Amino acid sequence: xxxxxxxxxxxxxxxxxxxxxQRVLRKLAAGELGSLRVLIVLAIIWVIFQIANDxxxxxxxxxxxxxxIAAVGCISVGVTLVLLLGEIDxxxxxxSGLAAAVMAxxxxxxxxxxxxxILAAIAVGAAIGLFxxxxxxxxxxxxxxxxxAGLLAWQGAQLYVLGSTGTLxxxxxxxxxxxxVFLDDWVGWAVALVVIVGLVVTELGFRRQRAAAGLVxxxxxxxxxxxxxxxxxLLGGVYVVNQDxxxxxxxxxxxxxxxxxxWLLTRTRFGRHVYAVGGNDEAARRAxxxxxxxxTIVFVLASALAAFxxxxxxxxxxxxxxxxxxxxxxxxxxAGPVIAGTSLFGGRGSxxxxxxxxxxxxxxxxxxxxxxxxxxxxxxxxxxxLLGAVALDxxxxxxxxxxxx
Amino acid sequence: MTQAAVSPSGASxxxxxxxxxxxxxxxxxxxxxxxxxxxxxxxxxxxxxALVGDNGAGKSTLIKTISGAGPADGGSITFEGREVxxxxxxxxTSLGIAVVYQDLALCDNLDVVExxxxxxxxxxxxxxxxxxxxxxxxQHAIELLGELQVKTLASVRTEVGxxxxxxxxxxxxxxxxxxxxxxxxxDEPTAALGVAQTAQVLALVKRLKERGLxxxxxxxxxxxxxxxxxxxxxxxxxxxxxxxxxxxxxRQAVVAAITGVSDDKPAxxxxxxxxx
Numbered sequence: 001x002x003x004x005x006x007x008x009x010x011x012x013x014x015x016x017x018x019x020x021x022q023r024v025l026r027k028l029a030a031g032e033l034g035s036l037r038v039l040i041v042l043a044i045i046w047v048i049f050q051i052a053n054d055x056x057x058x059x060x061x062x063x064x065x066x067x068x069i070a071a072v073g074c075i076s077v078g079v080t081l082v083l084l085l086g087e088i089d090x091x092x093x094x095x096s097g098l099a100a101a102v103m104a105x106x107x108x109x110x111x112x113x114x115x116x117x118i119l120a121a122i123a124v125g126a127a128i129g130l131f132x133x134x135x136x137x138x139x140x141x142x143x144x145x146x147x148x149a150g151l152l153a154w155q156g157a158q159l160y161v162l163g164s165t166g167t168l169x170x171x172x173x174x175x176x177x178x179x180x181v182f183l184d185d186w187v188g189w190a191v192a193l194v195v196i197v198g199l200v201v202t203e204l205g206f207r208r209q210r211a212a213a214g215l216v217x218x219x220x221x222x223x224x225x226x227x228x229x230x231x232x233x234l235l236g237g238v239y240v241v242n243q244d245x246x247x248x249x250x251x252x253x254x255x256x257x258x259x260x261x262x263w264l265l266t267r268t269r270f271g272r273h274v275y276a277v278g279g280n281d282e283a284a285r286r287a288x289x290x291x292x293x294x295x296t297i298v299f300v301l302a303s304a305l306a307a308f309x310x311x312x313x314x315x316x317x318x319x320x321x322x323x324x325x326x327x328x329x330x331x332x333x334x335a336g337p338v339i340a341g342t343s344l345f346g347g348r349g350s351x352x353x354x355x356x357x358x359x360x361x362x363x364x365x366x367x368x369x370x371x372x373x374x375x376x377x378x379x380x381x382x383x384x385x386l387l388g389a390v391a392l393d394x395x396x397x398x399x400x401x402x403x404x405x
Numbered sequence: 406m407t408q409a410a411v412s413p414s415g416a417s418x419x420x421x422x423x424x425x426x427x428x429x430x431x432x433x434x435x436x437x438x439x440x441x442x443x444x445x446x447x448x449x450x451x452x453x454x455a456l457v458g459d460n461g462a463g464k465s466t467l468i469k470t471i472s473g474a475g476p477a478d479g480g481s482i483t484f485e486g487r488e489v490x491x492x493x494x495x496x497x498t499s500l501g502i503a504v505v506y507q508d509l510a511l512c513d514n515l516d517v518v519e520x521x522x523x524x525x526x527x528x529x530x531x532x533x534x535x536x537x538x539x540x541x542x543x544q545h546a547i548e549l550l551g552e553l554q555v556k557t558l559a560s561v562r563t564e565v566g567x568x569x570x571x572x573x574x575x576x577x578x579x580x581x582x583x584x585x586x587x588x589x590x591x592d593e594p595t596a597a598l599g600v601a602q603t604a605q606v607l608a609l610v611k612r613l614k615e616r617g618l619x620x621x622x623x624x625x626x627x628x629x630x631x632x633x634x635x636x637x638x639x640x641x642x643x644x645x646x647x648x649x650x651x652x653x654x655x656r657q658a659v660v661a662a663i664t665g666v667s668d669d670k671p672a673x674x675x676x677x678x679x680x681x
Contacts, residue, residue: 213540215547216560267536269526272515276523279512286510287524347514 038340038356041389045360049367056367059243066241067179069355069362070250071096071313075333076354077261078305081298083337084265085278086346087143091132091150092333095303096310097325098158099125103311104168104320105161107175114174118311125307126300128154133299137292143299151330159322167321170314178253179316182246189242191252192234199230250312254355257305261351274298278346309333328379332361335382339389360385423486425450425619426471426502426588431480433466440466441477442643448588448619453610455622455630455651458640459663464623467640468590471621472504473497485587503581507593511577513566517558518546520565521580549579553612557605571602575609588619595629607633627659641665 049056075092082089103121106112112120128150136146162168170176183191203223210217241247265271273294276284285291313329314320336357342349361382368378424447433441441463448454458464469475471482473494482489484500491497497504511520518539527538527545546561555575558568565576574594581589591610595603603626610633613620624630630637631651639646639662647662649655 209540213544215540215543264534268534269528269537270534272519272523272526272537275514276512276519279514280510282508283510283512284523286506289524347512 035340035350035352035356037392038353038360038389041339041385042356042360042363045363045367049363049370052367053370056370059240061366061370063241063244063248065359065362065366066248066251067316068366069358070179070248070254071309071316072329072333072336072362073254073309073354073358074257074312075306075309075329076336076358077257077351078302078309079333080337080342080349080351080354081261081265081274081305082143082302083334083342083344084274084346084349085295085298086281086344087136087295087298088334088344089132089143089147089299089302089306090330091128091147091154092302092306092309093325093330094151094154094158095125095128095306095325096313096329097320097323098128098154098161098310099307100310100314100320100324101158101161101168103175104170104314105163107170107172108168114172117172118175118308121311122304122307125310126304128307129300129303130296132303133296136299137295155326158325162320162322167319169319175311175315176318177249177315179248179250179312180318181249182241183249183252185242185246188238188247191247192238196227196231196234200227203227250316253312257308258351258355265351270294270297275347278348280347306333332358332382335386336361339386341389344390424448424483425485427483428467428471429481429483431467431470431477431482433463433470433475433478440643441470444480444640444643444645446621446638448621450587450619451614451617452636453614453620453622453634455624455634455637456640457624457627457630457637457659457663458646461642462640462646462663463643464640465592466643468504468592468621468623471497471502471590498584498586501585501587502590503584503586503588504590505574505577505581505592505594507596511565511573511580514564516564517550517561517568517576518543520576521546521549521583523580525583546579549582550575553579553582553609555579555609569602570598571605574598574602574606578606578609578613582613586618588621589613590621590623592623593625594622595624595626603629627656631656639663 046057055061075096079089079092099121102124103117106120107114107117132143132146132150135141136143203226207217207220207223238247241251265274273284273289276287276289277291277294281291284294310325314324317324337349337353338344338357339360340349340353340357342353342357364382364385365378368381426446426448428444428446431441431444431446432439444463444467446454446456446467456464456467466475470477471491473491473496476490476492482491484502489496489500491500491502512523515523522542527541528535529538543561550558550561553575555572557572558575565573568576578589578591578594594606594610598606607629610620610622614633614635622630622634631653634651637649637651637655637659639648639659641662642665646665647658649659649662
């Protein structure tokens, strides 16, 4: 260790002013506990709606909530990747609609099998991402402009693909099952247990590795709290949805996607480079990172995820029409990660924010529907929550940067 | 010339005082403007050479000819005794020349370890999607910072954005050492730093020298230069304006060479070659 004072205890000793509660509150205000902050927001929203209508926190309604957020959550994962670069993708809604239309036309009109049709939809998304990413990086056009053009163009392409019929009902069971199938109760429990065991084993292995290398360990309490929190969320979630129809397949798909991208962002060189480009692209370039390639790959991933989100939405609706992927889908897909603390300026955030943000927005929408409120109120409240979250983000991030001497 | 290349790491076994890097007759023009005209510079292992001069004297242009960011139009560069052609930053890096820029080029949103290893992350396998070896990177980061005696960091997992200017400079310098360079070029490392932080960075420069590295220090601040440098090379209007040993009695001569007001000679003919 060569006498290098890097122990957590010493750092805490430096930071030792006020009691533990004050320290947590300070970290919370400074945005260090971003996901905890959005969990608190979510808890407040749930309590309010439960008081207003006691059907809100029932198994059937919470199951519906997860079904409602699967598509937008999937699109939000891609949006999060783009936001981490400090870029924006305004075309994700239109891409999801176009991809769903492509899948529906291939499946219904051309008799393609379900898997080729879904893969074709995702390939269309990836190709669009490749195009937009390449145009933006090669010609140095802001992604805002490129994807705004995309938003218009892909909407047009969607109308063109759907043709005169306008609406296509999807009969293929494999496709509709994506959003319509639920795991058996025991399968849900088994999956939850396997995941929990996996998390514990990974965490223990991680700590053992660090201990063997003589590195500083984070206090075990932190690991324990995180693991217990994850276990309670998983088991509690499975228990609740098992009271109704069981764990929705679409929720499992969303969680697998999020877990994969979390791994990609935090454990691989590619993910590190995404954060670096978002934090300081000039520094990334000087470090030898292929900045343009990273940007292009992220746009490919974002559009492919948007396309798959469109497939999930079509599966739930069991149809694709001219307004698929339109309306407020794009705005909600961007608002979700932002509410959950993903910075619009790049370099800060986590893909779990896609899930948490989608839960916040989905809960507001779902709760207001239960209260039979007008969609006018729904939009205004969602807007207010978004503004509040971004204001909090701006206030805390300016505090972070001014904290430097 | 006190050339005592007693490097603890035994990095360079350079034969006596043969320069590690030798520039001679370097010219560079931008259109009609002659930015560098017949400039020479020697850097030896275990030596700190300060490059000083007024704004527009050609310091940055000269550095760019070494770093490959702006190759020279003419002249020769010799590295470890053989003539080399530096056409790109990659050429310079592969020779073993590292540059720490004034604006540092760190990512504020990444922690110290992540910044140190940016672009050269350690991985378990050499495949596109292999997991990074965080333990190895953190261990080496602690080792390296310990060797450099960078002691003020609370943790190597601190976000760089929350560090002080001196700490950021230390991280940037440590980062340049990961490529195991033979020469480190520091562009204004103490600009915009407070007194204590400047002292911290200057101490770090001395440790680079102790490691047997050749250091080129570009600075406006003459008291910093006299504190750490062995030799001072003055550039004036794109030409060599003289070379001085960094002893305090040379201060007036250096200032005169920089400003060109020495001995009522015309500025363009400031050939006060005081060889040590």
